[in-house]
Amino acid sequence: MTKLVALLRRGALPILAVVTALLFGAIVIVITDFENLSRLGSDPLGAIGGAIGGVGSGYGAMLSGAFGDPGRILTALQSGSQKDIATAIRPLTETLVASSPLIFAGLGVAISFRAGMFNIGGDGQLIIGALGATTTAIALAGNAPAPVILVAAIIAGTVSGGLWGFVPGFLKARTGAHEVITTIMLNYVAAQVVLFGLRSDFLRAPGSGQPISKVLTTFVDVPSILSLPAIRLDYGFVVALVMAVIVSWLLFRTTKGYELRAAGFNMTAARYAGMSAGGSMMLAMFLSGALAGMGGSFMVIGTVGQLSNDLSGGIGFNAIALALLAGLRPSGVVLAALLFGALTTGGKLMGIQSGIPFDLLFFVQALVIMFVAAPGLVRTIWRIKTPPVEAEVAT
């Protein structure tokens, strides 16, 4: 029982942080609704109603976009028609599809933050990983059986993402260059590298004027979990869950993991204890980039099916928010990634149905990070007197 209470207490702050951030998002939705606001003078009640309605329809679209309609799922399951079931559960599986790269990137961020490295280059590492996977898959197409291509592409993507992450780690360890600046600069460079790669006929989709690669899923595809039409959910999601277990084991059950956390906790102490702080930085950044790269690989040969320069769409930044929200615990990362996956999928429907741009979610995420990093703010807003369990925050 006490354990349960402790668990609830620990969960209270992150949940309040998300709720508060969404409320602030609602305020932004209201004050940018000019047509409604202009009615405030003539018809104040109607304007307030319209404001609540606007937020309601926006967030409502987000909910149904993320989880679907329970009643519809039930009737579809009863009818037994594959097509109906697929359409009904699609929002739910799309949420899982969206959370899969978030789990990978979030685990990466958790590792690097635990080691005291503020890796904000997840976007670049993910897209370079995707480029590595795409190049390998296309190079091997027709020369090897599909399972071999699959494994080779994922390994190549993971390693390329890892190397892209290793560079800032190396620079920090050897020259003291701050990883925040180098990782963000490498994000810009990665975007240019991918654009450059997509110029070549080798990668680019034939006849396409857009920087977009050939479709990979015609010859290599991560197997699906459910054999239903139009359901993209595949075993990449399962691999993401397995990686969470592995990362948890690595961080808390191995010597290397202990050294990583020691370096993040107190670099000087770790150094005096004879640990190689620089080595920990480089290892953490390699693993962090490798996880993001693996996430990108599963996207191009699985759920998304091809490489484009906007493949990532801010996953690297989402990963920071959700990893901090999760208190840098791998299990928490999975939960937070599911939440953010739901926000992402729902946010897209919100954009289509109620014209509220998806980018609002970046603002909401920034607020989530702020509230998690400054627990005092949330306590002031909600008038919580006794501080619950102190939140663990990186660095």
Add this chain to the structure above:
Amino acid sequence: MSAPATATHAAQGLAARRALRFARIRGVTFAALGLVLLYAAAGAFATPAVFSFWIDKQGGESAELQTTVGILWMVAGVASGAVGMLQLFRGTAFPWRRWLLVLMLPVLAALLAALLNGTSANLTGVLGGSLELAAPITMGALAGILSERSGMLNIAIEGKMLLGAAVASIVASVILNATGNPLLGALSGVAGAMLVGALVGLLLAWLGIRHKVDQIIAGTVINIGALGITNFLFLRVLGRNTELNTPPTIEPMRLPLLADIPVLGPILFSAKPYVYVAIILMLALTYMLFRTRWGLRLRASGEKPAAAGTVGVNVLAIRYRALLLAGLIAGLAGSYLSLSTAGSFQMGMSAGRGFIALAAMIFGAWHPIGAFGAALVFGFADTSQALLSILGVQVPPQLLNSVPYIVTIVVVAGVVGRVRGPAAAGQPYEQA
């Protein structure tokens, strides 16, 4: 950005030896570079290098400067060799950073001539453009210098610039529509941008000082939040109401008399007002930081806040004020983007300039004048990129586009030696 604090005697001896070793490595590198450049010169004496300059104004008469690529490479090579020798003789006392900036001039000129490969190019635009593009980077770097010298890491300059750009465009458009006065519109746009920059600066200070949020995390919050909110505004509001995103543009301003100086006038004195403001700010901050009581206290807060606090300096108040001032300057830099380049606000238009400004700050060793010099190099890289693509030089655009970012990484990594920033930057201070 913060140097590891190792202050034991053994470490000091070690550090001195290390500094000497780095100095020798630098000297040899400069000398070797000189040899490489001389080698490049040997094969290039046949290629003409023709640069021209407008004498009085754009499109008027022009003066030509004719030489060969080989001679330019040779000058650069000899200069590099000389700097290398100086470095080897003077050891650690040699102010190599300053000399590296000076050395960049002939090297970049020769590189440009080699890339042009015989085509004549008018440099007035390139030089004026470098100066112009250096202005926002200089201002961003000055904002960084103010914050970090006071002991607060400030990676939120990018976000402040982006917000400043959005607010400047909206305010300027609204005032222009309401009054029909473009000058008033532009000025209020700039004022709005500075105000929002200052507010965000205070938010950063409040999160870092009052709530002791890690200053890097607080800065990241602002950067992501600024990107989200400006994208949101652009898509939801500005896209539908384009009259809110058609600000008056800030045009170049000819300084009387000075602008009539042949060759130099069109480059230096017919620039956009931002250039003059950036230079004035640079000089003013240099004086204020290093010649006034305020500056001494600010630097003390960033180096040893405990000592400053002991003699009665209100460290936290100084940090709040520094971030307020830094926010004003960063917002001003942001207004340049929407009011002076694109003529409207575009999503993500800061494109990493806030981080490039931080690199300029580091390369300038946290000194306003040094940061301006570094910003000029970034500005030159940016404009010559445009020049090369206009002249049809065959370099993939993606490669050219990455150059500023790669240079930033190289600078931050301090491949040619490490710089020491303010000792206490990034550490929260507990004031009694």
